[in-house]
Amino acid sequence: MVSVKPHIALANEINESDASNPVSTSLDTNRRIIRRVTDGIYREPWAAFRELISNAYDADANLVRITTDWPRFKEIHISDDGNGMSKEALAYLIKNIGGSAKRTKTASELGISQDGFSDTSPGGRKLIGKIGIGLFAVNHLTQHFQIMTKKKGEGTRTIASIKMETYQDDEDAETSATETGQVLIWQEEATNNQQHGTTIILRDLRPAIIQSLQSIQRWKAIHEDDETSNTEFPLAAPEYHIGDYSKSSNEEDYDLKLPWGPQVRDPLQRFTTLFEALSERERADRRPDLMTLDNYFQMLWKLSLSCPVDYIEKHPFDMTGKENMYFFRLQNEARKKADPSEIDEEQTLRSSFELKSGGKDPAGGFSVLFDDIELRRPVRLPSELMRKQQRVDKPLMFVGQHQTNWTEEEEKRGGGKLSFEAYLYWNSGILPKENNGVLINVRGASGILFDQTFLSYQVSEQTRLRQITAEIFIIEGLEGALNADRESFNFSHPHYLFLRDWFHNAVRQLTNKHKEIGAADLKAERAQKQEKAETKHKALLQDIWIKSKGEDEDKFEVTFTNITHDKTTASDTDKSENLFAEQAVSSLPTRINDHSIIWPNNLNFEEVDRSVVESLVVILEAYDLFAHLKPEVRGNLLNDLLSALEDES
């Protein structure tokens, strides 16, 4: 029987259709798109490493070692001590690029997820991978690689040697196959039955990738700049680098400058040194940024932000009440203020706010060693202000969590549930500078790094936005909003929109609270100054009073009352014509000890300083000049004196 092509069959059905008998069918995706995707969808080499590290994480690895033969970059080894792949899992992978078994029923059959929990690795981790193109991210780096893998308890190890083909633009959609390369697979007896893990070896890296890792373009531009004597905006050479290969490929010809000295051998100490190099606070020239590093070190930096590794010191939710910060609970409703929170000294933010993110890894921890450098999440939130003399006297830490509360029908339209936790941290300076913005972690991993636009936040907020670092930890959802390269979001996806709106509300709460604390500080400062001045003024009047009356005389006491009177303006020369004068209220002295003062309705002055009028009253009384006057005359006398003083000033 001759099979009819699906679109011909559908065309035939359409021919037979009319309004009373429409054709109902499903939309199908052509497999050719996968062929295109496996040819490489990433912009930079680090993204390919990120995918391989994610795969190791999903396989419950505790350690991933990436070893390059830098600065040549002819071959790269990626080894993990994860579960390894069974022959069936490897076969599935080879035959189903773009159709990962992860998070499907097949996953548990293949041993790559827990029985009954296709979303979770056998060791209990939430799986990062979903689509199944992660492994073929290596095609971005090379077309020639090998995989060796072994599962615990199996007597053999399996080796796959792979050569990928370049996607041809002029491939005929009708005739081209979805085949993306050739594979040789074989088994070898394993010495140790208990061994488990996977090693991927990349050979014959693409020249463009090697040049990128060696920062060739940047070095060339710097040399061209030197030649043209560009003194206006000279290109800065990276401060830390693995050497300048742009002029010669001879290793003897270059000097490398690593962030650490020869005595630093501990992989974590090396990374810490790199972190410190980017966090230097006081620099005569400029605050260091990623351009301080060459492409190789930038790659390490970006990887450290994107992988589910431990923080350089501790997870922000492991901070306790001991930290010298103001803590706030973010509100999920619009226009509400963040709530100040008291955290016990021994209590962590995680327990205080009942958070889940950053808890103990169910599979026993995850580390990544890249060329003997242990990658850690380069985020540290200090308790001290980076710049002193601030209205806000210590860092602010805002913590929140939210989830969609959609009906079943809404969830269907929205792409399922979304729940997340987040923190927003303010300091007078964010170090390293690169950490300004918001980082979204989906299952501990992130492909987008810090977004300095704060998900396109539209309010300028003066300098405040440059003083914020924030992270969002997705508990459930959002993956549908991530594009296939995991490096951008689909901005129209309901999860993204929900998250963006919540986050913007959180930023608003932070900036409002920051303004509020600043304003309160300013007010308190003014009040303090005022109080100080008043005390000084009171003491002066007291001295005058005693000098005139003697120490035995009673103290003076001035009573101020709010007086309603006609509002005075500078042009009110003829008040009789001002039939509809506005009324104003002023606080004026109406009594000193036993002598009352009655003010006229029309005051000759616009504003009066309380201390000035009090001084006049006290001095006049101290010299007994008030005693023989009537209350109205006292008022008129003061009115004229104040008017004269105002003119004088």
Place this chain on the structure above:
Amino acid sequence: MGDPSLPPSLPDGPATPVIKEFMPWHKPRKQFIRKKQWAKAARDLLSSMNNDQVNYMTLPGKDLLDIEVMAETCRENGKKLNFLGFNQSSDDSELLAQDIQLFDTNGKGLPFTDRSKVLSRKVEEINGNKTIAKQTFLDMGPFHIINLDACNSLANREWGETETRLIDALKEILDLQMTHCGHDWLLFLTTKFSPSNIHDSVFEKLMEAIKCNANQCATFRQEAERCLGLSSGDISLPTFTTKPNGASDGFVRKCTLGLGKWLYHQLCQTQWNMEIVDAYSYATGAQNNMLSLVMKFHRVHQKPEDRTGIVPVASQNRSAQYTDSRLAQNLGHMRNLDDKLSSNDDCMENLIEEAANQLKQRGYNTGNDNHDLYREWLKSQ
């Protein structure tokens, strides 16, 4: 270099598995060297070491057999092995074979450090000023054990000619170790000494060093002549520095003594001394032409000389110290490994069994339970 925007030109298909064939280093006598010479010397050093980590530099070849033996020795002594291997190959399949072996070795639960690695570079690159080979050597060293299992020539060219020689790398390694090392260390050196693979001028200089020493010190002359199987006064003859045509045990001994003198000459200028711990020769052809040497280096305390004469402490003459006849004495004990094994059937049988089992684990087809294919191959050699 072609257009960097293009992927490199690759072979038609993926790298293929290597058909595993027995190689010279699979013979029982190499197993003896690994287990009875190297591991024994390592064990002695490890027993007096305080460190928990043993830094080991090696030229492991694709089978990594020595690394496994050293790791087992470390495990016995409760230590971790931090190894740095140098192995460069342009053959994809050979590299793949090595990687598969590394994958298997790493999975054996042996005590390797996370930093251990095999670098795809030639050890000779250590000799450069800023090479990655040197950087990595400095980064992972100084080493407790350095194994230059070269199987080829130390110096078949004159200095400065084309590529760097192994002896140049050895000189650099000695310099680096002596500058940076604060502990005793071992050097395993395996090399071929036949007239065709040692350059005339190098041979001449090695022999001149012996001759010069013999002229200065009668005891050395006596021991050297005994070690080399020469009659009294032979060292002074012009023929002593003439290179023979064919390989021989005597040639290996002469070169080894010359090499020892050369090493002593280096040490003379430092605070270091050296002793030969063990030495074997064996044949890869009809005549003995291979040397397998174990040397131990240790620091010496040298009293500074008071040239003012206020405290007239006698200065130690380092040169005199190193013209010590012990070198010649020790080399006099160098044994022929082929003879030793052929005269001890039990030992040979154990080695065959051990080597065959190790190869079988590595995927070599050794045949039936009695390893008949391996034994057949041995007979054919």
